[in-house]
Amino acid sequence: MRVHNEQDAVVVGVDGSGSALDAVAWAAKEAARRGRRLLLVHAQLPLPFDDLEPTERLRDELHRVAWQWLHEAADAARDVAPDLHPEVRLDQGDPVTALIAASASAYEVVVGSRGYGGFTGVMAGSTAMALSAHAHSPVVVVRGSAVRPGPVVVGVDGSAASELALARAFDQADVEGARLLAVHVWHPLPAWVGGIALDERDRVEAEAEHHRLLSERLAGWQEKYPDVPVERVVARGHVAQRLVDYSDTARLVVVGSRGRDGFAGLLLGSTSQALLHHSPCPVLVVRDEQRH
Structure with a gap:
């Protein structure tokens, strides 16, 4: 202890x-x-x-x-x-x-x-x-049972609140002896952007960029917490829905209160709200204005 x-x-x-x-x-x-x-x-x-x-x-x-x-x-x-x-x-x-x-x-x-x-x-x-x-x-x-198996799930989008959530998620996984599931979700590219048709190569490059973003966000933390097993997930779709999906087998979901998909004037982002309403496991919310 x-x-x-x-x-x-x-x-x-x-x-x-x-x-x-x-x-x-x-x-x-x-x-x-x-x-x-x-x-x-x-x-x-x-x-x-x-x-x-x-x-x-x-x-x-x-x-x-x-x-x-x-x-x-x-x-x-x-x-x-x-x-x-x-x-x-x-x-x-x-x-x-x-x-x-x-x-x-x-x-x-x-x-x-x-x-x-x-x-x-x-x-x-x-x-x-x-x-x-x-x-x-x-x-x-x-939400649900206070004691659950499974990983600590954290949403990663590169925002300030997301960085604090990542720090807390690594610490939580370390204390609980759990693995960490780091999830980055991105919206698939449309078929046309600015009148230019996008092919499969564009989509592959875009996905590779999101994999690089997640790796960069995790790099320092994995050195700080070498005993925490980390699984990386880059998924397409709606951020809130995918995190709710992953929460189904999680012991805890950690998110920032407002990410890149939120508006500056909102104190609680749509992803946080969706998890608080629909996650079957406990949800930990960290704001970038907080002390911890």
């Missing part, structure tokens, strides 16, 4: 749902193998009572349930990592705001893909989307 000097914790959003407990299990394994603290956070939304104030009894009951969820999450974390000592925290207010604030000093923030309307929602949920777009640390959205 690696022990870090930094106090940055793995932070998990807890809302009492089964999906949140899946996130806790994933985060507990992550904290244990990295020698980091595990912080379980629940944010209690204000009650929409309009002009009526909730009774003291109701306030006490909601408070009790919130602490029950946190303690159940702590038990679930210890089931996965018995030597771990989870910390619990109950905040008041909006869950997104609470987790974004916690991300400022977090190693990463982990949430489930769906829940009771607190930290997660339908599909990936507005909380997961907002966190992936605005958090100060990487965000992991746990």
